[in-house]
Each structure stands twice: as structure tokens, then as C-alpha cells.
Amino acid sequence: MNDSVLTPERILAAAEDVLRRYGPGKATVVDVAQALGVSHGSVYRHFASKAALRxxxxxxxxxxxxxxxxxxxxxxxxxxxxxxxxxxxxxxxxxxxxxxxxxxxxxxxxxxxxxxxxxxxxxxxxxxxxxxxxxxxxxxxxxxxxxxxxxxxxxxxxxxxxxxxxxxxxxxxxxxxxxxxxxxxxxxxxxxxxxxxxxxxx
Missing domain, CATH: 1.10.357.10 (Tetracycline Repressor, domain 2)
Incomplete structure (x- = not known):
């Protein structure tokens, strides 16, 4: 995914899917970024921390x-x-x-x-x-x-x-x-x- 079309809504949808697949104990921001096809830095531009995303x-x-x-x-x-x-x-x-x-x-x-x-x-x-x-x-x-x-x-x-x-x-x-x-x-x-x-x- 191109960073220019990355939105908070897309990130949240991906994060929900990742949390469901891996569970809250194992899911990471890197997992979310990989699911979106972007770098984890791109996710952090929308959510300041893992806690904020969760x-x-x-x-x-x-x-x-x-x-x-x-x-x-x-x-x-x-x-x-x-x-x-x-x-x-x-x-x-x-x-x-x-x-x-x-x-x-x-x-x-x-x-x-x-x-x-x-x-x-x-x-x-x-x-x-x-x-x-x-x-x-x-x-x-x-x-x-x-x-x-x-x-x-x-x-x-x-x-x-x-x-x-x-x-x-x-x-x-x-x-x-x-x-x-x-x-x-x-x-x-x-x-x-x-x-x-x-x-x-x-």
C-alpha cells in the first residue's frame, strides 16, 4: 500500500485483524504494518505508540x-x-x-x-x-x-x-x-x- 493512501481507518481495520489472529500478547505494530504493506514508521505517523493504537x-x-x-x-x-x-x-x-x-x-x-x-x-x-x-x-x-x-x-x-x-x-x-x-x-x-x-x- 502506498503511504499516501494510508488512513487511520485502514490502520485500525488491519490492527483489529492482526489482534484477532495473533492475540494482544503477540500482536505488534510491525505485524500491522506488514499486513498493510507499509513500514512501521508509517503507522507511527498516525498513532504515536503501540498503546495509542490499541x-x-x-x-x-x-x-x-x-x-x-x-x-x-x-x-x-x-x-x-x-x-x-x-x-x-x-x-x-x-x-x-x-x-x-x-x-x-x-x-x-x-x-x-x-x-x-x-x-x-x-x-x-x-x-x-x-x-x-x-x-x-x-x-x-x-x-x-x-x-x-x-x-x-x-x-x-x-x-x-x-x-x-x-x-x-x-x-x-x-x-x-x-x-x-x-x-x-x-x-x-x-x-x-x-x-x-x-x-x-x-
Whole structure:
């Protein structure tokens, strides 16, 4: 490849392929450069270090995983159904990643361990999406008055059993789908506004 047509996007695509083939422990910038047919110096002109390149790969992967969730958060679906769909989509995406392609997920987990800031920002963005759904539900009267950011953190933590990769060994147990549905039912019931007490007859 001619250096003049080398772009960050091409480098990142090649880096993802190299990481998948060799794993994060063995993949090098030289491997990426060879896959592109350029010198490793050409890669360094776009990414200052191996760590910067690996973090950029991780951020790209996180951004792609966020897109479906952002689309749900931005939708016009009634907030209770939107919140249920958001958590259901998050859970399924995690299951697909962890259980469907464990080797690739292990690669990204290794990258994540090196880039704590990227992961913290990713979690913050997800919680912001939840908060936006909660705020929409308050405005529509579907949810009671609450502090959306604080409630979003609580909901994210309460559902971690079903989307935190560290607990993936539990995900294939019998009754998982039922347990997840029951938890969402309970959480949504807790978000609903209190019923108006009936008026007393004179």
C-alpha cells in the first residue's frame, strides 16, 4: 500500500485483524504494518505508540457496540418499553460477544484492561443514555419524579448480573430469561408514579 493512501481507518481495520489472529500478547505494530504493506514508521505517523493504537481499536469497538443502544435511547418508543428494550439489547449484545465469540472478546478484554479511561467513559455514556430515557419518562408521566443520573447508575448496577462479563458463567443457567424479565418488571414497577388515592365520598 502506498503511504499516501494510508488512513487511520485502514490502520485500525488491519490492527483489529492482526489482534484477532495473533492475540494482544503477540500482536505488534510491525505485524500491522506488514499486513498493510507499509513500514512501521508509517503507522507511527498516525498513532504515536503501540498503546495509542490499541486504545483506538478498543474505542472503535466500544463505539460500534454503543450504536444500537443510542438508537434505542433516541427513539420515540414509550419510555417504559424503551428502557426495557435498552437493557434487553445490552444483555443480548454482551451474550453474543462473550458466549458467541469468546476468543475475540478475550482480546478486547485484554485491551480494556490497559485502557481504564476508555471503559469508564463507555460506562458513563451508557448511563447517560439510561438517564435520558428516565427523563423522557418523567416528562411523559410514565415515571415518578427522580434524579435521572443517580437512578441510571442504580439501574445499571441492579442489572449487572445479566450484562457484566465477569458473571458470564451464570448466563447459561436454566431460568435466566425468566429471571431477567422478572427483574425488569420489578424495576419498571418501582419507577412508575404512585397511584392517585381515590377521593373520599362526602
Amino acid at each position: 486504545e483506538a481499536v478498543l474505542r472503535g469497538w466500544l463505539a460500534r457496540s454503543m450504536a444500537p443502544l443510542q438508537a434505542i435511547a433516541n427513539s420515540r418508543t414509550p419510555p417504559p418499553a424503551r428502557l426495557r428494550q435498552w437493557f434487553t439489547t445490552l444483555r443480548q449484545a454482551k451474550r453474543d460477544n462473550v458466549l458467541g465469540d469468546p476468543e475475540l472478546f478475550a482480546t478486547y478484554s485484554a485491551l480494556a484492561a490497559e485502557a481504564g479511561d476508555a471503559i469508564a467513559e463507555h460506562k458513563e455514556r451508557m448511563q447517560q443514555q439510561i438517564a435520558s430515557i428516565l427523563a423522557a419518562g418523567m416528562a411523559s408521566g410514565d415515571f415518578r419524579e427522580l434524579d435521572p443520573p443517580a437512578a441510571a447508575r442504580a439501574l445499571f448496577d441492579a442489572t449487572a448480573r445479566f450484562h457484566y462479563p465477569g458473571l458470564s458463567h451464570l448466563w447459561n443457567q436454566p431460568g435466566e430469561d425468566v429471571a431477567f424479565t422478572r427483574l425488569l418488571d420489578l424495576l419498571l414497577a418501582g419507577l412508575a408514579p404512585a397511584p392517585t388515592p381515590p377521593r373520599r365520598r362526602k
